[in-house]
Amino acid sequence: xxxxxxxxNIDELRRQARRFLPRGLFDYIDRGTEDETSLRRLRExxxxxxxxxxVLVDTAGRHTGISLFGRERPLPFVIAPTAAAGLVRYDGExxxxxxxxxxxxxxxxxxxxxxxxxxxxxxxxxxxxxxxxWRDRSLTHALLDRVAACGVDTLILTVDTAVSPKxxxxxxxxxxxxxxxxxxxxLDVARHPAWLVGVLLRLLKNGGWPGYAHxxxxxxxxxxxxxxxxxxxxxxxxxxxxxxxxxRRWRGRIIIKGLLAPxxxxxxSEAGVEAIVVSNHGGRNLDSAPSPLAVLPRIVDAVxxxxxxxxxxxxxxxxxxxxxxxxxxxxxxxxxxxxFGLAAGGQAGAEHALxxxxxxxxxxxxxxxxxxxxxxxxxxx
Numbered sequence: 001x002x003x004x005x006x007x008x009n010i011d012e013l014r015r016q017a018r019r020f021l022p023r024g025l026f027d028y029i030d031r032g033t034e035d036e037t038s039l040r041r042l043r044e045x046x047x048x049x050x051x052x053x054x055v056l057v058d059t060a061g062r063h064t065g066i067s068l069f070g071r072e073r074p075l076p077f078v079i080a081p082t083a084a085a086g087l088v089r090y091d092g093e094x095x096x097x098x099x100x101x102x103x104x105x106x107x108x109x110x111x112x113x114x115x116x117x118x119x120x121x122x123x124x125x126x127x128x129x130x131x132x133x134w135r136d137r138s139l140t141h142a143l144l145d146r147v148a149a150c151g152v153d154t155l156i157l158t159v160d161t162a163v164s165p166k167x168x169x170x171x172x173x174x175x176x177x178x179x180x181x182x183x184x185x186x187l188d189v190a191r192h193p194a195w196l197v198g199v200l201l202r203l204l205k206n207g208g209w210p211g212y213a214h215x216x217x218x219x220x221x222x223x224x225x226x227x228x229x230x231x232x233x234x235x236x237x238x239x240x241x242x243x244x245x246x247x248r249r250w251r252g253r254i255i256i257k258g259l260l261a262p263x264x265x266x267x268x269s270e271a272g273v274e275a276i277v278v279s280n281h282g283g284r285n286l287d288s289a290p291s292p293l294a295v296l297p298r299i300v301d302a303v304x305x306x307x308x309x310x311x312x313x314x315x316x317x318x319x320x321x322x323x324x325x326x327x328x329x330x331x332x333x334x335x336x337x338x339x340f341g342l343a344a345g346g347q348a349g350a351e352h353a354l355x356x357x358x359x360x361x362x363x364x365x366x367x368x369x370x371x372x373x374x375x376x377x378x379x380x381x
Contacts (some may be wrong), residue, residue: 004345158354300328318360
């Protein structure tokens, strides 16, 4: 039995991932920003959250399925977009897509994936695409055409990263973009031979240092090159006008990810998008941002009858997901948890991470007296 399959919870998968990954890459996935106050607040919000159980309820027929965007799904989960998946395991984005397909849930491809949307689509999963609006809007629009040609009908626009956040540990580890080779980083990689042989050397053998596969050819340089980071990437001039332009151009569903203020949620509903993701980027961007669980009820009250409200950030237990669902989220996006599983055991590890969360959610529902995910709404104390 693979080591990842013996893990009983996400924290145990996290420890396996920490042993497998070089420190720079693990910290990039695991840690927050600045003083990591927001990251701690995320955990505290789940720890403080309470759900009120009802007893003597026949829950023998319970299930964790939901209906989301007109489709029945066995789990209220979506694998969130993460830029580092292709470095966690060789073909990491493809492996995550296969894990999502096996679980019957969507996989959201990142703009900064090192594997192309065309290659990931071959995995046969339901794909969503996460978009950062580039400085050159014409390049953004060309990317959308490329994504639509792969049959993707759901676009997630990430709006909470106007500038690169200050993650000092990345600089200390040499893992900022561009990746800066250093003696410290080289020694770190040498201490993780399984990752060195199974990921890095395979990448170097099959095309050299990876780059961002969705960048236009003139900017598709290696992640060790400074030009791979700056010319088209994040834009602090993205506004509601860009949302309006996307709404005109994109024929499919649009989800805005990264909202925390009820006023912004109302603005999103007026902009004609179908859904939002209440998120603080996993505590990785604004260190003074509130946790999603703290603001979710107000946002659901404000716009829950106008658009679909999703949530993410910091979910490590099925009970964490239950608290977001009880607060009104229609589904929960998972970022770090599938990555820890991926690092610990490849596709099987990612599937195991999802199975752990499903089992914990199912147990939580039974102990609360809930037959369906919708019943969780009645468990807020």
